[in-house]
Amino acid sequence: MTPPSPGAVTAYLAEQFRSELELFRAALEQAPGDAFHTPRMCHSPAWHALHIAEWLRLMVLDDRTPNYHHLGWEDNTRVQALGTQPAPVSESDPRERILAALDDTGAQVVAWLEQASDSALDGEVFSAATPSGTRPRRLALGMQLRHIGYHRGQLNLLLKA
Secondary structure (H helix, E strand, O other), X not given: OOOOOOOHHHHHHHXXXXXHHHXXXXXXXXXXXXXXXXXXXXEOHHHHHHHHHHHHHHHOOOOOOOOOOOOOOOOOHHHHHOOOOOOOOOOXXXXXXXXXXXXXXXXXXXXXXXXXXXXXXXXXXXOOOOOOOEEEHHHHHHHHHHXXXXXXXXXXXXXXX
């Protein structure tokens, strides 16, 4: 078996994130008018968009700016430390601004993966759930791909409710 070329894993991940984010964005577009800001099954589509954008910014881009307010772990001490500044975008902001924040973060994630070598996937990133407060970056990237798909499913369910 031929070993993968340098950057093959990051190129694959870039394509997977691009695809998942396109599908997630399409699910968000299905929310008509005020339904985008209306919580159903606990959260609004606006919250889901900000939630995914924040987790990508934190776990893929490793941005530790303490302005996270949509991670869903706000009762966790580690996460509270990440929310000491105002959020750059809030759930009540206009739809276009929320979607632009998601698109911008998604573009940064894909661009980072496209230029990164496979060795850039080594190391640790933030984790609210692990005892150490970090998890391996490679594991975190796979988790975030599944996380986007999970929230796409949540959007589909709440828009049917």
